[in-house]
Amino acid sequence: MTNTPSKGRRVATQQAVRKGGVPPTLVVALVAILASAGALAIQQPTEDPEQRAVVAPATRPLTSLSILCPAAVQGSPDLVIGQGVEGGTADDGTLVSRAAEGDKSEDLDLAPGGAGPVDASRDAVVVTGTGTRAPGLFGARFGGPGRPAAGQCAEPSGERWFVGVGAAGGLHESKLLLANPDTGPAVADLSLWSTTGELIDVASRGLTVPGHGSTVIDLAELAPNRDELAVQVTVSRGRVAASVSDDYTPLEGDPVSEWLPPTAAPATTQLVPGLPRTMDEPKLVLANPGADAGRVTLQVVGERSTFTPSGLKEISVGSGEVVVADLPPKLVKQLAEENASLRITSTVPVSGSLRAVVSGDLVHLPAVEELTGDSATALPGGAGSVLTLTPTDKAGQARVEFPGQDRDPETVRLTPGTTTTVPIPAEARAVVVRGTTAYVGSVRTITPKGASVLPLQALDVEQLIPDVRPEWP
Template sequence: MRRFAAGRFGLVLLVVGVLAGLYGVAYVTRPAAERPVEAQPRKVAVEAATAACPATRGEDVSVYLPGTLSREPMRDAEPYTVSGPGGLEAGYITRTTSGAGRGLAGVRCAEPAAESWLVGPGPARARVTLHLVNADKAPAFADVEVYAAEGPVSGERGLGLEIEPGEHRQIDLRTLADAADVMAVSVKTFTGRLAVSARAVLETGGVDWLPPAAAPATEVVVPAVPGGGGRRELLVAAPGETDATVTIKAVTEGAAYAMRGRESVDVPAGSVLPLDVTTGIGGESAALVLTSTAPVVAGVVITGTGRQPDVAFTAGTPSLDLGSAVAANGASSRLVLTAPGAAGKVRVQVVPESGEPPAPIDVTVPADRTRNVRLKGEGAYAVVVTPVSGRVYGGRVMEERLRSGLLITAQPLAPARLWTVLRPLTDTPRAVLP
């Protein structure tokens, strides 16, 4: 009996030993633990898009759909709203050679958004009209806030605006901030979406539409500052509650450098700082690269030359990672492309209103340089810019020289509506907790 018990006990020890050995071998030879892979943003195709053009009676709106261009008349004083597949672009250009509205003025028809930013001269220097279009089927409630050199100036007058479905609201910004020389304007909806545009007619002469500016960020690139004579004024706004220290780098046709006397500037919280950068870029086409300790928005006021100078505007914009298109162009159009840091390459395709399009061309932009690319389109045509390599920023510039002075307009290359970037979803209790 004792011999049986000892044998059974030994068998148990043997089994335990074998199991322990197998566990040890498995532990030693186990694969290394893999770190969880963080979800990355995804580029996805846009299936449908909408654009709303502010009203200008009698003008033709250029409408670009992938591969085709058409022009549609704006028969009345109501906004022109167009919907179509991904890649839709629309816009128009006006040309006036006399009177208070003398100048070239180009506008990219805006897509409805929950937040929009504009930067430019204030109502003390220009007659600025803000256009709000609700292209959706539900009301939109929005806050319009104006920041000036002295800080936020619009108070509560622009808060809680209700824009009915299909409504087009025009706001003279003198009613919100009549004494502002320079300004940044934010339009934020807390219900619904709005297409936002603004037209500025300067007291000293010249007219153009303010392009949308990139949302506040600590890195901002303002492209498409054309070369030539005339004043160049950089406007930097720090709309948050923290002062911003901003370093400014110019990337011109011949060099990249921190501008002398403008290497670093301080922008008080809630204010807009104007800076004359005319001599800083030396008459060359350029982009301005801003790096800040707090989020900022930025744009440039471009003043032409001559007895009756025209004006144009450009603003901070994303790089051409998603491509871009400009629907309305003319015989004097050119691209101003910049590759901050490393060299970049894009493919440029002209799409005429009729006839076969020419073969696309590949354009290489050297590292830390700006390059002008003359467009060889005739009549009405669209231009499509597709990224090939590197990081490139740019804009479309049009100029016309008259005896009375240069006519000019500029349009930053906004991201094409062919693609969008979806941010990853994250599990969080804040989705259900108050």
């Protein structure tokens, strides 16, 4: 008896597979799978993102640098420009000045690596160095023989803080200058705080500064009847350099003008270097932009040690407020005994500045940014200037140089908790400090007709080249 398959359809299918090969639908499926695998292999990163080493940005010498120098005041001498990097020749780059409002430029006559007065417009100007004339560029304006005022040239920055500006009309009035060194438009936002809190209703957002242009903001018009302000300048597009001029009337005296330097960003510890030995009407202005109230204590960093004067009370700073406090007479008396810096310690981040009157002249002393490496400032020339240096943490050394002067550099030791001073030669027009540890510093000038203080500025000598890679999911 012959056995007939009971499931002929299944047998016929198996025979077809053996005779005809792979069915078309299966071929299509296999091709799709292989194509997908190949695409994934191509897109697969060559290294595990979690294991990939972080590569630091590369650096190369700076090839272009612009600084905004404020307008001259009545009786002011020429602008003083310096370069804290030696090497190169005048043929390796250019050094030009351009009015902050306009495109007309003029060549400046300054030897590479030197320092001295240059013939520039008395209006606010943007000084630009290219090639080997760019690294380490700095400068400042100064008052005349009867006005020891000083205002530094400022680099473009994404953020600037100014504490102690005024908007009270004739008694205390400040003007903010914003300048754009580039050809395209830039946009900046202003945030303001007063003794009553943040000024959220002030129209200070989205301020457009045209290319190669500038904008002057009278704070008495922007926020009228506000005697003490803190201003944060934040750049959201392009590049902007900021500078502030300040008019102030002392309690007993004639109105005086001074440039108000920027202060360090809010922090829990700050240093105010270069305190005058004698001063009148010393007022400490503190800004707390945060949401929490805090307490501030003061210490004196003197020539031999850091100490807290007895009986000195804490200063309360409300959230989002500016606080103005008179320095106690006991503290002022102790400051007169030695060269010192003022240490501000707070339970919340604050920014601060000291305003005082010396021989009828206004002087601003900001809390300054910590420096590492090389720094510099221009000098007014003449007698009465001294460099003050205060390390912020560790011991180290500082090499002090005077560009353009035929004299050997001086090396001084920096000891934590103390302030070191270096006399400035009368003929020097700039000082360069090369430190081996973190420090703050300034140049204080005292004359029979007043005082000025110029903080040291970090020398900008290199530009960063970021390590750019795809970010894998």
